[in-house]
Every structure is written in structure tokens, then in C-alpha cells.
Amino acid sequence: MSYDLVTEFEARGLVHQSTDAAALREWLATPSRRVYAGFDPTADSLHVGHLVALVLLRRVARAGHEPVALVGGATGMIGDPSGRSDERNLLSPAELEANIAGVGRQIRAVLASAGDRVHVVNNADWMRGVGYLEFLRDVGKHFPLSQMLAKDSVKSRLERDGGISYTEFSYMLLQAWDFVHLSDALDCRVQIGGSDQWGNITAGIELGRRLRSRDLHGITCPLLTKSDGTKMGKTASGAIWLDPKRTSPYRFYQYWINLDDADAGRCLLRLTEVPLGEITDLDTRRAANPAARDTQKRLAEELTRLVHGEAGLASARQATEIFFGAEIASLDDAALSEIFADVPSHEFPRASLDGEGLPLVEALKATGLAQTASAARRTIEQGGGYVNNRRVTDPAHRLTVGDLVGSSTLVLRSGKKSYAIARFV
RNA sequence: GGGGAGUUUCCCGAGCGGUCAAAGGGGUCAGACUGUAAAUCUGAUGGCAUUGCCUUCGCAGGUUCGAAUCCUGCACUCCCCA
Numbered sequence: 001m002s003y004d005l006v007t008e009f010e011a012r013g014l015v016h017q018s019t020d021a022a023a024l025r026e027w028l029a030t031p032s033r034r035v036y037a038g039f040d041p042t043a044d045s046l047h048v049g050h051l052v053a054l055v056l057l058r059r060v061a062r063a064g065h066e067p068v069a070l071v072g073g074a075t076g077m078i079g080d081p082s083g084r085s086d087e088r089n090l091l092s093p094a095e096l097e098a099n100i101a102g103v104g105r106q107i108r109a110v111l112a113s114a115g116d117r118v119h120v121v122n123n124a125d126w127m128r129g130v131g132y133l134e135f136l137r138d139v140g141k142h143f144p145l146s147q148m149l150a151k152d153s154v155k156s157r158l159e160r161d162g163g164i165s166y167t168e169f170s171y172m173l174l175q176a177w178d179f180v181h182l183s184d185a186l187d188c189r190v191q192i193g194g195s196d197q198w199g200n201i202t203a204g205i206e207l208g209r210r211l212r213s214r215d216l217h218g219i220t221c222p223l224l225t226k227s228d229g230t231k232m233g234k235t236a237s238g239a240i241w242l243d244p245k246r247t248s249p250y251r252f253y254q255y256w257i258n259l260d261d262a263d264a265g266r267c268l269l270r271l272t273e274v275p276l277g278e279i280t281d282l283d284t285r286r287a288a289n290p291a292a293r294d295t296q297k298r299l300a301e302e303l304t305r306l307v308h309g310e311a312g313l314a315s316a317r318q319a320t321e322i323f324f325g326a327e328i329a330s331l332d333d334a335a336l337s338e339i340f341a342d343v344p345s346h347e348f349p350r351a352s353l354d355g356e357g358l359p360l361v362e363a364l365k366a367t368g369l370a371q372t373a374s375a376a377r378r379t380i381e382q383g384g385g386y387v388n389n390r391r392v393t394d395p396a397h398r399l400t401v402g403d404l405v406g407s408s409t410l411v412l413r414s415g416k417k418s419y420a421i422a423r424f425v
Numbered sequence: 426g427g428g429g430a431g432u433u434u435c436c437c438g439a440g441c442g443g444u445c446a447a448a449g450g451g452g453u454c455a456g457a458c459u460g461u462a463a464a465u466c467u468g469a470u471g472g473c474a475u476u477g478c479c480u481u482c483g484c485a486g487g488u489u490c491g492a493a494u495c496c497u498g499c500a501c502u503c504c505c506c507a
Contacts, residue, residue: 254461257461257462258461258462259462260462260463261460261462261463289460290460290462291459291460291462292460293460293461293462296460296461296462320461323461324461370454371454372471372472372473373472373473373474374470374471374472374473374474375454375469375470378454378455378468378469378470379454379455379469380455381455381469382454382455382456382468382469383455383456384454384455384456385455395475396475414454414455415454415455415456416455416461417461
């Protein structure tokens with residue numbers, strides 16, 4: 001069943017700027033229209049910052065259209081200056097290759113459950129054969145320098161010390177050509193992206209008009225930022241990635257659980273497909289009883305399922321239960337390594353447990369939970385040292401065979417949330 | 426080229442011969458409170474060690490019983506006048 005995509009976007013606060021809304025609506029009134037968004041393969045995994053665009057494409061599919069995800073194999077070689085304050089480091093072809101593969105897989109995985117007509121394309125496929133002179137004549141000719149210089153992405157960089165290289169300056173030509181090419185090849189006439197993409201999108205629309213006399217459309221959505229002004233998905237320990245090898249489902253889940261009240265509602269609206277009525281309901285409940293954190297739970301659940309599937313969600317939940325509750329003693333080695341998958345672990349010789357045993361201070365230091373033995377001692381004295389979730393207050397405490405959970409493992413913790421695994425082999 | 430100011434422990438910043446591992450603030454870590462939040466409060470914050478020991482105050486020397494503190498040289502930073 002299709003519904004009006006534009007109305008849906010507006011209701012969810014996803015429209016920052018758009019070309020003529022009436023024309024857009026009209027074009028989208030026919031089912032199976034193709035709508036594209038681009039992803040730069042700057043890493044081998046997408047991160048939380050890409051979720052808006054990804055979910056946008058899901059909504060396209062849900063609305064009965066066909067999402068086109070462009071992975072920028074060609075543009076990735078150049079680097080998009082939009083939203084950047086300095087020049088990018090160029091990626092090697094091998095890195096790029098790996099990134100394209102990784103990002104493409106993730107996009108397919110997330111879009112798969114929204115519809116089966118999903119297109120993932122790589123602009124290197126059509127850019128590769130294009131000669132430089134040919135490109136300058138056919139595409140470059142249609143770009144007045146005055147307009148290019150007026151784009152925010154270029155202007156802000158020109159005013160800075162580092163300036164902008166010719167390479168990055170040319171980026172918008174490539175993206176503009178992508179749009180025209182996709183309109184030729186797939187009859188794709190709508191491009192969506194973050195608000196920083198407006199300049200690139202309009203460049204493509206302009207080129208479509210000049211080259212093909214064709215009406216192309218564009219929508220940008222507001223960049224999702226947190227109420228404290230920082231970027232969504234950035235934490236002290238780095239970005240939150242979609243790849244479970246980089247960010248485990250547990251940490252992904254926890255990121256959303258820990259979100260401020262002020263941000264949670266907005267994320268639910270923009271990043272999930274939870275019906276509007278339910279979101280309003282959650283808003284009310286949150287105002288009445290913020291401590292329940294229903295919104296965060298729902299959000300974490302939806303997104304973890306979307307990115308990591310039911311199995312990922314289940315393991316994140318199980319880990320959460322253990323991390324914040326309870327008894328570890330009853331678990332076996334396999335369950336432990338499953339739950340504490342992304343917790344740093346350290347191996348000790350089995351013999352260190354014999355006799356007097358291994359000083360806890362040593363273990364905390366070796367696992368990285370404490371920088372130095374002094375710091376470890378301090379943590380314990382202040383009540384922040386735990387073995388298998390049980391507080392230990394004696395700084396001279398030694399670990400022995402009796403402390404093992406399962407047959408060879410033991411769980412150390414410093415403070416509320418820092419865990420480490422000690423294996424004795 | 427001339428004149429002046431500075432370089433302190435993760436950061437900012439006091440200290441100007443012994444009581445200095447070095448005030449204060451920030452950050453960080455831990456605890457309490459709480460909603461696995463925010464704010465707040467408490468404690469800790471060079472290293473090693475069960476009283477104590479060792480290494481730090483730009484670098485290298487020197488004076489002294491004793492220096493982050495005084496002297497000499499070197500390096501770097503900043504300001505003012507040309």
C-alpha cells in the first residue's frame with residue numbers, strides 16, 4: 001500500500017528544503033518511482049549519522065517506490081567538501097574497494113526488509129570510462145563559475161586558511177552528473193540527502209534542466225543533532241557504527257537507551273517507522289514519567305532490530321540484563337564470551353591463580369581497567385572494584401580458582417559500566 | 426637589531442631557598458543521589474610500596490646542609506620599540 005511520501009516526510013520533520021512540493025507530489029503519485037540518496041564510502045561501515053538517509057530510503061520503499069542507493073566509488077575518490085572544514089585525505093583504491101563492498105552490504109541489509117526492488121549502484125561504473133576532455137565539454141561547460149563559487153560548501157572553505165583544492169571543488173560536477181545519469185538509466189528523478197547536500201543536489205537539478213530539459217527534484221532533511229549541539233552518534237570513545245564488529249549490538253543498543261529525553265522523541269520520529277500516533281503517546285508518557293524511559297527503550301529496540309536483526313536485539317538485551325543486574329556466577333564460558341563480546345579481555349596464565357592467587361590490583365591493571373596499580377588500588381578503596389559483579393573493598397584482595405565463573409573466566413568491573421574479561425589459560 | 430615577559434604535574438594557573446608531590450580551577454576516575462539521564466554533593470587524581478621509598482616544576486651545569494624557587498649558558502614562546 002502506498003502513501004504520500006511527501007506528507008510523511010513533512011509529518012516527521014524530515015524536510016529541511018525541497019524543490020517545488022506540488023511537482024514532487026505529482027511525480028510521486030505514480031507508484032514505483034525511483035528515488036535516490038548517495039553514500040560516500042569513507043569507511044568500510046556506515047555509522048549512526050547515515051541512519052537518517054538509510055531510513056529515508058526505507059520510507060521510499062514503504063511508500064511503494066523503489067529506493068536507489070548510490071555508493072560513491074567515483075566520488076569517494078575525490079571527497080565531498082560539503083560540511084567539511086578541511087581537505088580530505090584521499091583513500092587508496094584498495095581501501096575504497098573494501099569500503100564500497102562493506103557499505104553496499106549494509107545498505108542492502110537494512111533496505112531488504114522494506115521491499116524487494118532495491119537498487120544499489122556505484123557511480124564508478126559509469127564514471128570510469130568518461131574521459132577528462134569529454135567530461136569538461138559535456139558537463140563542465142554547463143557550470144557557471146559564479147554559481148559554483150556561491151555554494152556554501154565552497155564559499156566557507158574559500159574563507160578558511162586551508163582553502164579548497166581543485167579536486168574537491170570539482171566534486172559537485174560529479175554528483176550532478178550522477179543525478180542526470182540516474183535519470184537517464186533508471187528514470188530516477190528525485191534525490192534526497194542531508195541538508196549539507198542541498199548545493200550538490202541543486203547542481204544536479206540544474207544540469208538536468210540544461211542537458212536534458214528534464215525536471216528533477218530534491219529534498220534535504222535537517223541534520224540530526226543532539227540538544228547539546230554535538231553530532232548524533234559521536235561518543236567519547238568514538239562513532240557508533242552499524243557494523244557489529246566495530247560497535248557491538250549491545251553498545252549500539254545502549255547508545256539509544258542513554259539518549260537524553262530531549263533527543264529521544266525526535267529520533268523516534270525521524271529514525272524509525274513507529275506510527276505517529278504511538279510517538280505522540282510516548283511523548284505524553286515521557287512527560288508524565290520520564291524515569292520509565294519508554295521512549296528510549298522503544299527507540300533502542302527499533303533501531304537495534306533494524307540494524308542487527310532479531311538475534312542482535314536479543315543479545316543486546318541479554319547483555320544489558322547482565323551488565324546492569326545481576327548474578328554472573330551461573331553463566332558458562334560460552335555465554336560469557338557471547339555477552340561480553342565487545343568487552344576487552346586479557347589472558348593470564350592459569351598458574352597465577354594457584355597458592356595465594358593473583359592480586360586484584362594486578363588484574364585490573366593488566367586488563368586496562370586501571371592505568372596503574374595505584375589507580376587500581378584507589379578504585380578499590382573507593383568502592384569501585386568488582387569481581388563478577390560483587391564489590392570488593394579490600395585493596396589487597398587476591399583472585400583464586402574459587403573466583404572463576406565457568407571454567408576459566410572471570411569478570412572484572414570498575415565503577416558502574418567499565419567491564420573487562422580475564423581468561424585463565 | 427634594541428627592550429621586556431615567560432616556559433610548573435592531563436589542561437589552565439599559583440608558588441619565588443626549607444613546612445612542595447607542589448594552592449585553586451577545569452578535566453578525568455570513584456562514591457552518594459537518580460532514570461543506565463542531567464544537575465548536585467563527597468572523595469581521589471606522579472610512580473612503586475601494608476609506616477616508607479623513588480622520579481617530577483623547558484634543557485644543561487653551578488651556588489647551598491638544602492632549589493620549582495638563586496646564578497650561568499642553551500632552546501623555545503609571547504609582547505613592545507625600530
